[in-house]
Amino acid sequence: MHSTKARMVGVELYFEDLENAKRFYHDVLGLEIAEHDAARYTKLATEGAFICLERKGVESYPSRDKAVVFLEVSDLQATIKAIGPDRFLQQAQGVEGRVPWAVLHDPEGHNVILLQAKADSN
Secondary structure, eight states, X not given: OOSOOOOOOEEEEEESOHHHHXXXXXXXXXXXXXXXXXXXXXXXXXXXXXXXXXXTTOSSSOOOSOOEEEEEESOHHHHHHXXXXXXXXXXXXXXXXXXXXXXXXXXXOOEEEEEEOOOOOO
């Protein structure tokens, strides 16, 4: 058992069409662009973490294509309506203490799961 705790700080996804990926994550999901190099990558800022969209083939240590991005939203149903319900593959209600969620695909088929943020208990 490790004594060091890891904290999620970011995720990187690989794309054939970096510009299309940037439009989806920025224009559809509303993530802010923190850095951009049109030949290599786009880094998107989220609260407390980042998503890096990398052009396939530019890295010397490529990863497998399987990836899932999890994003919390303050109002899941309003977000689904704003993005367009037809873009979502599946939704689940919050039953038995589980968090409501919905999944859609980015332009190259990565799963993007939107989770309903928990209400503050203040």
